[in-house]
Amino acid sequence: xxxxxxxxxxxxxxxxxxxxxxxxxxxxxxxxxxxxxxxxxxxxxxxxxxxxxxxxxxxxxxxxxxxxxxxxxxxxxxxxxxxxxxxxxxxxxxxxxxxxxxxxxxxxxxxxxxxxxxxxxxxxxxxxxxxxxxxxxxxxxxxxxxxxxxxxxxxxxxxxxxxxxxx
Numbered sequence: 001x002x003x004x005x006x007x008x009x010x011x012x013x014x015x016x017x018x019x020x021x022x023x024x025x026x027x028x029x030x031x032x033x034x035x036x037x038x039x040x041x042x043x044x045x046x047x048x049x050x051x052x053x054x055x056x057x058x059x060x061x062x063x064x065x066x067x068x069x070x071x072x073x074x075x076x077x078x079x080x081x082x083x084x085x086x087x088x089x090x091x092x093x094x095x096x097x098x099x100x101x102x103x104x105x106x107x108x109x110x111x112x113x114x115x116x117x118x119x120x121x122x123x124x125x126x127x128x129x130x131x132x133x134x135x136x137x138x139x140x141x142x143x144x145x146x147x148x149x150x151x152x153x154x155x156x157x158x159x160x161x162x163x164x165x166x167x
Contacts, residue, residue: 004050004071011048015041017113026140027153032114034103041110045069054102056083065098067105081105086144093144129155134163141167 018032018040032040042052049072057066063083070076081104085097106112132154140150147164150156156164 001075001077003073004069004075004077007048007050007071008069008077011044011050012110014044015110015112020114026143026145034099037103037107037112041106041112052106054105056098065101065105067109069109079105079109086146096144129153132156132160137164138167
């Protein structure tokens with residue numbers, strides 16, 4: 001792995017963080033989507049003779065995205081990111097899971113951040129939560145979020161939790 005290591009060191013020294021270009025209306029935060037990550041890394045990797053492949057692979061009945069960095073010398077580095085879906089047999093949900101795994105697999109393997117990263121919010125004190133509304137519950141349900149996801153952001157009454165399961 002001598003050649004790919006040299007090329008990767010050079011590429012990382014030339015890379016910049018991805019620009020946050022997308023908004024999550026449910027969580028009300030911004031993030032760098034897959035295209036922003038690709039725009040930040042692939043041209044620099046290619047200039048350093050490194051290609052990126054992200055095929056799906058099945059291991060023990062579970063789906064993963066393999067992020068593979070392939071150098072012109074034939075040397076490679078790879079990582080696996082599990083594809084997580086909340087609804088089985090739902091093409092849109094599976095597509096979201098694949099995109100999510102591709103984005104985080106590529107970002108993680110290359111140690112690429114995002115400008116204005118919200119990672120420091122995790123250590124900040126939790127703000128007071130608002131009560132979930134019926135509209136928030138409907139939006140969350142149609143976007144594939146679970147009631148547990150809603151509870152992370154909003155306070156939920158028992159009757160709302162029961163209502164969520166019938167939406």
